[in-house]
Amino acid sequence: MRLLIDVGNTSLKAVLWHNEQAQPADINNLPWLQITEVIYACVGRSDLLNDILVQAASNNITCFEAKVTKTLGDLVCAYEHVGNLGIDRWLALIAGFTLYPNTACIVVDAGTATTIDVLNSEGLHLGGWILPGLDLMTSSLTQNTQRVFDDGKTPFTNELGKNTPNGLKNGALVATIGAIEQAKLNLTAQKTEQATQIIFAGGYGSLLQQQFAGSIFDSLLVMKGLNYWYELTETV
Numbered sequence: 001m002r003l004l005i006d007v008g009n010t011s012l013k014a015v016l017w018h019n020e021q022a023q024p025a026d027i028n029n030l031p032w033l034q035i036t037e038v039i040y041a042c043v044g045r046s047d048l049l050n051d052i053l054v055q056a057a058s059n060n061i062t063c064f065e066a067k068v069t070k071t072l073g074d075l076v077c078a079y080e081h082v083g084n085l086g087i088d089r090w091l092a093l094i095a096g097f098t099l100y101p102n103t104a105c106i107v108v109d110a111g112t113a114t115t116i117d118v119l120n121s122e123g124l125h126l127g128g129w130i131l132p133g134l135d136l137m138t139s140s141l142t143q144n145t146q147r148v149f150d151d152g153k154t155p156f157t158n159e160l161g162k163n164t165p166n167g168l169k170n171g172a173l174v175a176t177i178g179a180i181e182q183a184k185l186n187l188t189a190q191k192t193e194q195a196t197q198i199i200f201a202g203g204y205g206s207l208l209q210q211q212f213a214g215s216i217f218d219s220l221l222v223m224k225g226l227n228y229w230y231e232l233t234e235t236v
């Protein structure tokens with residue numbers, strides 16, 4: 001089985017991949033005797049990995065760090081400086097491209113930040129945007145104003161706000177929805193015949209998915225991307 005690790009800005013996530021399925025991994029009690037390789041990606045604090053990489057080395061298990069490259073098969077990165085693109089974004093794109101071949105995709109990863117990446121049906125990454133995540137949007141407002149407050153119980157909805165927490169929470173949600181709508185325009189401009197697949201991942205992915213008919217939420221998107229990255233990179 002494979003150990004897959006995604007180090008983000010808020011948390012480190014790990015799963016064990018076995019028989020095409022993900023199992024939860026307890027990073028304090030890993031089944032080293034059964035692990036065949038470690039594949040990891042990091043946009044956050046790399047020191048969080050130290051302990052695991054040392055344990056892997058002492059068990060003679062090879063570790064692979066996923067990196068962004070200009071191309072991976074038919075997938076082409078939009079960035080000129082590919083090393084600047086977050087590896088989590090690249091992995092989510094790899095997963096989108098592999099799960100929905102020949103389909104234009106908008107890939108949205110909604111965690112600490114919300115990233116929106118646009119991929120045409122040929123595998124060309126057209127680029128994307130980085131927005132503050134929903135919590136960062138609201139906390140930056142409550143922390144930098146005197147009178148904007150959250151009550152800790154108001155949900156995010158797309159309705160007009162009629163009190164301050166509603167205005168705050170819904171403002172963050174509709175800003176994010178609006179950006180996804182804007183992303184769609186970049187694909188219709190490309191005369192794509194097929195419908196665009198919108199794919200959500202991340203802590204707020206499920207909430208956002210409910211705003212877009214026909215879209216999907218995949219909590220394992222980045223992990224699947226890690227697996228595909230490894231398989232596609234090894235066979236090249």
Ligand SMILES: Nc1ncnc2c1ncn2[C@@H]1O[C@H](COP(=O)(O)OP(=O)(O)OP(=O)(O)O)[C@@H](O)[C@H]1O
Binds near residue numbers: 133135202203204
């Ligand atoms: N059901 C949920 N489970 C986990 N997080 C949730 C949930 N609903 C909302 N969130 C929010 O999602 C965010 C966490 O998302 P996620 O785990 O995708 O990324 P992250 O670890 O914060 O980001 P990064 O990958 O940069 O570390 C937090 O802001 C959290 O409040």
Ligand SMILES: CC(C)(CO)[C@@H](O)C(=O)NCCC(=O)O
Binds near residue numbers: 009
């Ligand atoms: C935007 C985040 C923080 C999202 O996790 C990550 O993808 C990242 O650190 N990206 C680097 C900047 C970029 O993607 O252009």
Ligand SMILES: [K+]
Binds near residue numbers: 111202
């Ligand atoms: K993330």
